[in-house]
Amino acid sequence: MVRRRLFWLVVPTIIILNPGLVSSNNSIRELMRASLTSSMPFGKDMGVEIEEYEEHANRLDYDDCGKKFLCLLAGNSDLEWDEKLIIEKYSINPARMDYTSPTVQFNVATQVGKTNPENCENVYSNCISSLKEMQSFLRSQGLSIDIKGKSSDSSLYFLWRQHTDGTEVEQS
Numbered sequence: 001m002v003r004r005r006l007f008w009l010v011v012p013t014i015i016i017l018n019p020g021l022v023s024s025n026n027s028i029r030e031l032m033r034a035s036l037t038s039s040m041p042f043g044k045d046m047g048v049e050i051e052e053y054e055e056h057a058n059r060l061d062y063d064d065c066g067k068k069f070l071c072l073l074a075g076n077s078d079l080e081w082d083e084k085l086i087i088e089k090y091s092i093n094p095a096r097m098d099y100t101s102p103t104v105q106f107n108v109a110t111q112v113g114k115t116n117p118e119n120c121e122n123v124y125s126n127c128i129s130s131l132k133e134m135q136s137f138l139r140s141q142g143l144s145i146d147i148k149g150k151s152s153d154s155s156l157y158f159l160w161r162q163h164t165d166g167t168e169v170e171q172s
Helices: 019-039 043-060 065-074 081-090 104-115 117-123 131-139
Strands: 143-147 154-158 161-164 167-170
Touching: 019 043, 019 065, 019 081, 019 131, 019 143, 043 104, 065 081, 065 104, 065 117, 065 131, 081 104, 104 117
Parallel strands: none
Antiparallel strands: 143 154, 161 167
C-alpha cells in the first residue's frame, strides 16, 4: 500500500484597497444625496438631513476626491442632469460664500473649476481618481434617500442606467 502525503499550500492573499477609491465614492455619493434631497419639493423640510449628508461628505473627503469631482464638473459644459444638479447645489457667488459653512470647501472647488478648470488636477492632487472613475463610482450603485413623514416614512431609490443603442441597460 502506497501512502501519499497531502501537502496544503497556503498562500496568503493580500487585498489592496485604494483608500481614495473608497472615500471618493462615499463623499461623492453623500454630496449627490444632499443635492438630490435639496432639489425635491420636500427638500426645504429636510435641512437637518441635508446638513448631515454634507458634514458626512466633508469627513469622508480626506483625499479631496469630492472636491476634485466638483471642480472638474464645474469646468465642463457638457454635463448630465445629475452633474448639473450637484454643481448648482455647490455653486455660490463668492461674495455670498459663508466661510463657516461645512460646505465651504465644496463651494470653493466649484469656483476653482469655473474660473480655471486646468487647476483642478493641481489643487486637488491628493485624489488619484480620474473624472471618469469618479462618475463610475457614483453611478455604479443605487442611492437611497429617506424621507421622514408625519404619519409614515418613505425611501426613494435612485438607480443609474446606461443607454446603449436606444435600449436601457442597468449599470453595474
